[in-house]
Amino acid sequence: TQLLEQSPQFLSIQEGENLTVYCNSSSVFSSLQWYRQEPGEGPVLLVTVVTGGEVKKLKRLTFQFGDARKDSSLHITAAQPGDTGLYLCAGAGTNFGNEKLTFGTGTRLTIIP
Amino acid sequence: EPEVTQTPSHQVTQMGQEVILRCVPISNHLYFYWYRQILGQKVEFLVSFYNNEISEKSEIFDDQFSVERPDGSNFTLKIRSTKLEDSAMYFCASGTTNTGELFFGEGSRLTVL
Numbered sequence: 001t002q003l004l005e006q007s008p009q010f011l012s013i014q015e016g017e018n019l020t021v022y023c024n025s026s027s028v029f030s031s032l033q034w035y036r037q038e039p040g041e042g043p044v045l046l047v048t049v050v051t052g053g054e055v056k057k058l059k060r061l062t063f064q065f066g067d068a069r070k071d072s073s074l075h076i077t078a079a080q081p082g083d084t085g086l087y088l089c090a091g092a093g094t095n096f097g098n099e100k101l102t103f104g105t106g107t108r109l110t111i112i113p
Numbered sequence: 114e115p116e117v118t119q120t121p122s123h124q125v126t127q128m129g130q131e132v133i134l135r136c137v138p139i140s141n142h143l144y145f146y147w148y149r150q151i152l153g154q155k156v157e158f159l160v161s162f163y164n165n166e167i168s169e170k171s172e173i174f175d176d177q178f179s180v181e182r183p184d185g186s187n188f189t190l191k192i193r194s195t196k197l198e199d200s201a202m203y204f205c206a207s208g209t210t211n212t213g214e215l216f217f218g219e220g221s222r223l224t225v226l
Contacts (some may be wrong), residue, residue, distance in 0.1 A: 019127070029200050033214060033215070036215075040219075040220070040222075041219050042117075042204045042206075042217035042219050043156065043204070043217050044217070044219050045216060045217075048214050070191075076152065088156065090156075099161075099169075100146070100158040100161055100169055100171075101148075101156075101158065103148075103156040103157070104155070105155055106155065
């Protein structure tokens with residue numbers, strides 16, 4: 001069974017601060033996605049990382065895939081109140097393109113104005 | 114922007130009743146999925162569907178569950194005899210072969226009384 005553990009589970013910081021969220025597993029994934037979920041809504045895709053060591057940037061968000069493709073991190077620079085939400089990582093297995101996603105436990109982020 | 118649409122947004126039913134949740138995936142997508150999220154818990158994989166048949170299902174997806182794509186457009190999840198523990202948010206998702214990324218609908222909240 002593939003498991004993805006996210007840390008921290010909850011994070012509350014002041015506007016303007018930087019933060020990093022981690023997503024760890026003992027399993028290797030063919031790709032890893034980061035989603036953001038608002039209350040009562042479905043997860044919204046932020047980014048996909050595929051190659052070990054890959055780094056992708058989305059404005060103030062930086063995503064990195066671990067060299068061994070077992071873990072990932074999300075770094076937010078100068079956090080804004082609009083960044084508040086539930087951040088989920090999800091890993092796809094080896095049958096690329098037709099594989100279920102295993103979701104992480106989630107990090108609930110609150111940015112205090 | 115294309116999106117996955119789900120109906121109903123909320124359904125309340127009595128235990129033992131049949132429920133059908135409907136989804137219209139993004140039109141050029143080939144892979145279709147149902148996930149569920151019990152309140153406060155992780156998003157969990159239920160079933161994947163490709164080429165008009167189930168490609169993978171989880172332990173949750175027992176004989177009470179079924180999926181079909183009757184008209185090449187809608188993708189439905191049927192629960193034959195609902196149980197209290199089926200109460201959850203059910204998310205439909207679709208994807209292509211190229212990236213493994215999934216696009217989720219806004220979900221159908223099922224409440225079983």
